Amino acid sequence: MINTDDKICGCEHECGLLTLNRYAGQDIATMNILSAAEMTKQWHSNLRWRGTKRPYTSQQVEKLRGSFQIEHTLARLGAERLWWLLHQEEYVQALGALTGNQAVQQVQAGLKAIYLSGWQVAADANDAGHMYPDQSLYPANSVPTVIKRINNALIRADQVHHLDGQMNRKNGMYWMAPIVADAEAGFGGSLNAYELMKMMIEAGAACVHFEDQLSSAKKCGHLGGKVLVPTSEAIQKLVAARLAADVLGVPTLIMARTDANSAHLLTTNIDPRDREFLTGERTSEGFFHIRGGLGSAIARGLAYAPYADLIWCETSEPSVEEARRFAEAIHAKYPGKLLAYNCSPSFNWRKKLDDAAIASFQPELAKMGYKFQFVTLAGFHALNLSMFELARGYKDSGMTAYSRLQEKEFSSEAEYGYQAVKHQRFVGTGYFDALTQVIAGGLASTTALNGSTEQEQFSKRESLAHSKHEVDANQQALSGERLPMAFVPEIMPDYEQSLQPSGD
Numbered sequence: 001m002i003n004t005d006d007k008i009c010g011c012e013h014e015c016g017l018l019t020l021n022r023y024a025g026q027d028i029a030t031m032n033i034l035s036a037a038e039m040t041k042q043w044h045s046n047l048r049w050r051g052t053k054r055p056y057t058s059q060q061v062e063k064l065r066g067s068f069q070i071e072h073t074l075a076r077l078g079a080e081r082l083w084w085l086l087h088q089e090e091y092v093q094a095l096g097a098l099t100g101n102q103a104v105q106q107v108q109a110g111l112k113a114i115y116l117s118g119w120q121v122a123a124d125a126n127d128a129g130h131m132y133p134d135q136s137l138y139p140a141n142s143v144p145t146v147i148k149r150i151n152n153a154l155i156r157a158d159q160v161h162h163l164d165g166q167m168n169r170k171n172g173m174y175w176m177a178p179i180v181a182d183a184e185a186g187f188g189g190s191l192n193a194y195e196l197m198k199m200m201i202e203a204g205a206a207c208v209h210f211e212d213q214l215s216s217a218k219k220c221g222h223l224g225g226k227v228l229v230p231t232s233e234a235i236q237k238l239v240a241a242r243l244a245a246d247v248l249g250v251p252t253l254i255m256a257r258t259d260a261n262s263a264h265l266l267t268t269n270i271d272p273r274d275r276e277f278l279t280g281e282r283t284s285e286g287f288f289h290i291r292g293g294l295g296s297a298i299a300r301g302l303a304y305a306p307y308a309d310l311i312w313c314e315t316s317e318p319s320v321e322e323a324r325r326f327a328e329a330i331h332a333k334y335p336g337k338l339l340a341y342n343c344s345p346s347f348n349w350r351k352k353l354d355d356a357a358i359a360s361f362q363p364e365l366a367k368m369g370y371k372f373q374f375v376t377l378a379g380f381h382a383l384n385l386s387m388f389e390l391a392r393g394y395k396d397s398g399m400t401a402y403s404r405l406q407e408k409e410f411s412s413e414a415e416y417g418y419q420a421v422k423h424q425r426f427v428g429t430g431y432f433d434a435l436t437q438v439i440a441g442g443l444a445s446t447t448a449l450n451g452s453t454e455q456e457q458f459s460k461r462e463s464l465a466h467s468k469h470e471v472d473a474n475q476q477a478l479s480g481e482r483l484p485m486a487f488v489p490e491i492m493p494d495y496e497q498s499l500q501p502s503g504d
Contacts, residue, residue, distance in 0.1 A: 310338040
């Protein structure tokens, strides 16, 4: 508590994150903004910034901030949680989410982070409303828009569960999973990268990755025709991203991706670090031919390491040996540097690896320091296959096919706590009923769930929804054992059954 008698004009009193200032007899709350001296101290003493290179001063950041500091709560919480997870977990798994609902399902199933792919946004979630290949053809604000949708969906899920009094039986569920988002090649130069990074933070991203391709000719990492920018230009974009985070006062993680492993073109030979890979040939557009490969990727990874929190080398196949060579080269100069790996759907996994190698692939990479491992296009493939199989079954057997899908939902509800089968409740109808009653003083006659078909036909299954993992959680709580950070089912569905077409 602050004693108002002790406050005089201009006197500041700290209260948590806020400072109360007394002006003209009124209390004005302002954010505690780090001064240039405090920033410098943090950069040199906080382990979070160990090994991070900033080619600018805290005084320059302070001048660029302006007079008002906006607090970006979701971005800050996400960045802090992701950093914690990367240092506490063996490795952090993520799947690419295309929609807010997909993100909700991922979190409820036990994943602790979400990946947002620019490829998926280009294909089916961009602000232009078109379906594009992964060539930076969509509006630059599209990924931030999807970040907002995902965060809003997670916020709604948290509100629904909080309202339903499930705080004590949701097994430590933390709904606001950190989002790792794709900034592609920055959609332009360094200033474009700076502005895009700001939009990502304002939308609530925890981590943003930038790649070293020429933005105007950008391609998916598994396509041909990729053109690299000079190493120095790629570093400038990483610097621009870090500067944006510092100006906004958020410890957003930055991931540097290199496509040098499979790229064979370079815009210019201005950077001496790139010249050893030149072949001496030029293209009709004036680009320089280079020798792509792991050596080129390692050279760029080493150059980017001081400016990024994680390093990602895009690869053409799932190779443990190639991953080991890259990791050893990076760690020889930068011990403990966090690495990321794309377990890409562009790989034919069963063609490249046997079942045992597939099963051990991620744990093996984790031992090498690949702490963030993700499947970029999981949402795209899950969405398309599930709908195709339902449509195929529906064409052949009508409502029998849909009924089978619904029975799978009921089974997942009973066994694992899946909740979207009660779709009205899932999207927040009960939450807005509660709002209606509060506004009407409890006398509203227009609430939606009461008298709904969902209440009539689905509530009988409510006892089944208190699934085995909830019972186990209650027993665990009674025994005094600590609940896990997020629910991971003890019994996974049979692999082949989980992929069984809905209409079969």
